[in-house]
Amino acid sequence: MLQRTVEGIVVRSEGKKLELRVITDKIVNIFVTDKEEKRRDTIAIEKKKYDIPDFNVEESKDKVLVLTKDLKVEIDKKTFFITFKDKDGDVINEDYGEGVKLGDSEVRCYKKLREDHFYGFGEKAGYLDKKGEKFEMWNTDEFMTHNQTTKLLYESYPFFIGMNKKHTYGIFLDNSFRSFFNMGEESEEYYYFGAYGGQINYYFIYGNDIKEVVENYTYLTGRIELPPLWALGNQQSRYSYTPQEKVLEVAKTFREKDIPCDVIYLDIDYMEGYRVFTWNKDTFKNYKEMLKNLKSMGFKVVTIVDPGVKRDYEYFVYREGIENDYFVKDKYGITYVGKVWPGEACFPDFLQDKVRKWWGEKIANFVRDGIDGIWNDMNEPAVFETPTKTMPEDNIHILDGEKISHREAHNVYANYMALATKEGLLKERTNERPFILTRAAFAGIQRYAAMWTGDNRSLYEHLLMMMPMLMNVGLSGQPFAGADVGGFEGDCSEELFIRWIEAAVFTPFLRVHSAIGTKDQEPWSFGKRAEDIARKFTKIRYELLPYIYDLFYEASKKGYPVMRPLVFEYQEDENTHKIYDEFMLGQNLLIAPVYLPSKDRREVYLPSGIWYDYFTGERYEGGNYYLVEAPIDTIPVFVKEGAIIVKQKPLSYVEEDRIEEKVVEIYRGNRGKYVHYEDDGKTLDYKKGVYNLFEIEFEYFDGEIDIKFDKVHFRYEDGAKKYRFVLKNFDEVKKVKINGEEVEEYEIVVK
Numbered sequence: 001m002l003q004r005t006v007e008g009i010v011v012r013s014e015g016k017k018l019e020l021r022v023i024t025d026k027i028v029n030i031f032v033t034d035k036e037e038k039r040r041d042t043i044a045i046e047k048k049k050y051d052i053p054d055f056n057v058e059e060s061k062d063k064v065l066v067l068t069k070d071l072k073v074e075i076d077k078k079t080f081f082i083t084f085k086d087k088d089g090d091v092i093n094e095d096y097g098e099g100v101k102l103g104d105s106e107v108r109c110y111k112k113l114r115e116d117h118f119y120g121f122g123e124k125a126g127y128l129d130k131k132g133e134k135f136e137m138w139n140t141d142e143f144m145t146h147n148q149t150t151k152l153l154y155e156s157y158p159f160f161i162g163m164n165k166k167h168t169y170g171i172f173l174d175n176s177f178r179s180f181f182n183m184g185e186e187s188e189e190y191y192y193f194g195a196y197g198g199q200i201n202y203y204f205i206y207g208n209d210i211k212e213v214v215e216n217y218t219y220l221t222g223r224i225e226l227p228p229l230w231a232l233g234n235q236q237s238r239y240s241y242t243p244q245e246k247v248l249e250v251a252k253t254f255r256e257k258d259i260p261c262d263v264i265y266l267d268i269d270y271m272e273g274y275r276v277f278t279w280n281k282d283t284f285k286n287y288k289e290m291l292k293n294l295k296s297m298g299f300k301v302v303t304i305v306d307p308g309v310k311r312d313y314e315y316f317v318y319r320e321g322i323e324n325d326y327f328v329k330d331k332y333g334i335t336y337v338g339k340v341w342p343g344e345a346c347f348p349d350f351l352q353d354k355v356r357k358w359w360g361e362k363i364a365n366f367v368r369d370g371i372d373g374i375w376n377d378m379n380e381p382a383v384f385e386t387p388t389k390t391m392p393e394d395n396i397h398i399l400d401g402e403k404i405s406h407r408e409a410h411n412v413y414a415n416y417m418a419l420a421t422k423e424g425l426l427k428e429r430t431n432e433r434p435f436i437l438t439r440a441a442f443a444g445i446q447r448y449a450a451m452w453t454g455d456n457r458s459l460y461e462h463l464l465m466m467m468p469m470l471m472n473v474g475l476s477g478q479p480f481a482g483a484d485v486g487g488f489e490g491d492c493s494e495e496l497f498i499r500w501i502e503a504a505v506f507t508p509f510l511r512v513h514s515a516i517g518t519k520d521q522e523p524w525s526f527g528k529r530a531e532d533i534a535r536k537f538t539k540i541r542y543e544l545l546p547y548i549y550d551l552f553y554e555a556s557k558k559g560y561p562v563m564r565p566l567v568f569e570y571q572e573d574e575n576t577h578k579i580y581d582e583f584m585l586g587q588n589l590l591i592a593p594v595y596l597p598s599k600d601r602r603e604v605y606l607p608s609g610i611w612y613d614y615f616t617g618e619r620y621e622g623g624n625y626y627l628v629e630a631p632i633d634t635i636p637v638f639v640k641e642g643a644i645i646v647k648q649k650p651l652s653y654v655e656e657d658r659i660e661e662k663v664v665e666i667y668r669g670n671r672g673k674y675v676h677y678e679d680d681g682k683t684l685d686y687k688k689g690v691y692n693l694f695e696i697e698f699e700y701f702d703g704e705i706d707i708k709f710d711k712v713h714f715r716y717e718d719g720a721k722k723y724r725f726v727l728k729n730f731d732e733v734k735k736v737k738i739n740g741e742e743v744e745e746y747e748i749v750v751k
């Protein structure tokens with residue numbers, strides 16, 4: 001039986017129902033059930049009204065065909081077997097075997113395996129391409145050394161991108177239960193995905209290439225809002241800087257040693273017995289003064305806030321939680337108690353509106369003394385001394401007035417906590433951009449928080465793993481991601497620290513963090529050589545901040561990752577498809593870190609085109625592998641021909657000084673085009689149009705460079721006044737024109 005709806009179709013057969021919704025010409029939602037139930041969207045899906053395009057439905061004896069501008073979706077009316085075809089009728093993806101299999105404890109969908117590569121899956125160990133692998137999604141506090149056999153980490157993104165020579169698509173399984181994926185590990189014929197509970201509710205996301213798939217995926221799950229600029233600066237953390245004098249000393253040393261740094265983190269020891277929203281009376285006696293001092297040195301402060309609330313009747317947060325019934329319950333309806341840092345603790349049920357509101361108020365009050373951002377940790381939620389490392393699966397949460405089990409709530413718990421935190425920060429500072437860092441997450445987290453990859457170790461293997469992990473997180477819609485620089489657990493060596501910071505300054509989120517009891521990990525803790533190199537590279541990052549900020553702007557508009565695999569930019573070049581140890585920062589910079597000890601050179605693949613060494617200007621022809629020299633104080637970084645890169649002077653922290661002048665580097669090529677974005681870097685005024693957008697273009701022909709500098713949008717008046725152009729690697733320049741006029745000074749004054 002076929003029924004047409006406003007959004008698509010409903011087909012019923014043998015007690016089963018299939019709902020197909022057309023979201024865009026390239027995004028189709030499939031929901032299959034054998035129950036009388038509605039489709040359940042998780043928090044991953046951004047709530048908005050879709051602009052549903054025209055589509056046609058054709059019916060034959062056995063089949064129904066849904067036709068959009070770009071897709072032909074063919075459904076067997078009896079078996080619900082689905083085939084997705086492109087507009088020419090070429091199969092992109094089709095079910096395999098029995099297709100969808102429904103059960104009470106498990107739902108599953110089989111697909112014919114025709115992909116050469118799979119990417120995405122968020123925060124997973126191992127390498128970039130996930131073909132031939134299997135894993136599950138269940139947010140887990142994994143303290144054992146992460147390696148390729150580690151299947152569960154802190155975050156869950158049930159999303160992947162499938163690609164072969166002809167087609168690229170993504171599938172997002174919008175199901176928050178523990179999910180599983182077998183991407184050709186079991187068979188060369190098929191792959192499957194599913195979950196231990198919940199629904200077969202997935203989105204088929206088509207695109208011309210990976211770029212478009214990611215853009216379409218983030219159309220569904222949302223895009224990052226612009227972060228405060230300081231959150232793109234260098235950040236220093238340790239478990240824990242204590243007492244307050246130590247915090248001040250670390251901050252001061254950054255300034256004395258002239259190593260740029262914007263943020264200092266306070267880990268769990270700032271609290272009184274690990275009670276959230278309190279300060280330790282002995283070690284942080286004058287915390288208000290400390291916060292003031294840090295502010296006067298230009299430091300932002302981010303404090304850790306874990307979900308576990310200490311079970312202590314004398315403690316206001318616990319009392320309020322109990323009195324108002326805010327905590328997660330066990331299966332008998334009794335408040336659940338589990339052990340975390342403060343000992344026995346209860347866990348706010350962030351899925352409830354009233355709980356989020358309460359928590360938001362706590363956050364708002366807490367940050368008033370001068371805290372700038374919040375760090376959410378242990379939010380899987382982690383629980384000590386349990387076999388599962390978390391709370392029982394039959395614990396009870398309440399979502400939209402309905403009781404749901406922890407099985408369903410577990411993977412999304414962190415997103416709701418981050419949402420509560422974000423709303424709290426916005427309540428206190430209504431026109432300031434909130435900053436939240438999270439360890440656990442579900443798809444869609446980019447709308448609330450930045451992520452870091454949890455407890456890595458001071459191992460070269462983890463410096464390497466940072467690359468594919470962050471790249472797959474980026475492809476999964478979260479552009480704001482980083483790893484603990486130098487490694488969390490274990491003693492970092494001088495050489496490892498150097499190699500790590502050299503690479504990390506080119507990653508979206510830059511923070512050094514290390515565990516209690518490990519060797520000091522401040523840049524100066526390793527001697528002069530490391531200190532000098534750390535200074536040099538941190539400054540390189542600060543010079544690049546306008547370029548990096550532009551990438552966040554692009555991420556906010558299109559969902560593109562800031563740090564991306566080479567295949568994202570060069571999909572047509574097969575050599576890039578599996579590269580996991582090089583990455584791109586935007587489309588112009590290619591970074592090839594040294595991630596092994598005692599190496600002063602490494603192999604680098606450069607995709608087709610001409611490339612220039614970012615530091616020496618040496619010219620390389622792409623489409624080749626090179627052995628590139630990289631003594632300890634350098635890292636191979638390359639710029640693409642025709643690149644335009646906007647830079648500024650390196651400050652000690654982003655708000656240290658106004659940026660009067662920006663430098664526009666133009667790299668030799670026949671032409672280039674770039675969009676530069678600028679605003680105040682901290683308020684929400686940009687949402688009201690208070691920002692500047694410049695289109696910069698150049699053409700180079702016969703020794704003449706023609707530069708166009710166009711103010712596309714100009715509403716922010718405190719931006720840089722002067723843009724100075726620097727021509728890189730052009731050997732002969734006879735004439736330079738800016739906006740049609742021949743110039744001697746390569747600069748333009750913006751009015």
Ligand code: GLC
Binds near residue numbers: 377439454455
């Ligand atoms: C967890 C976090 C780590 C933090 C520690 C103490 O292990 O992952 O970053 O330092 O808890 O709060």
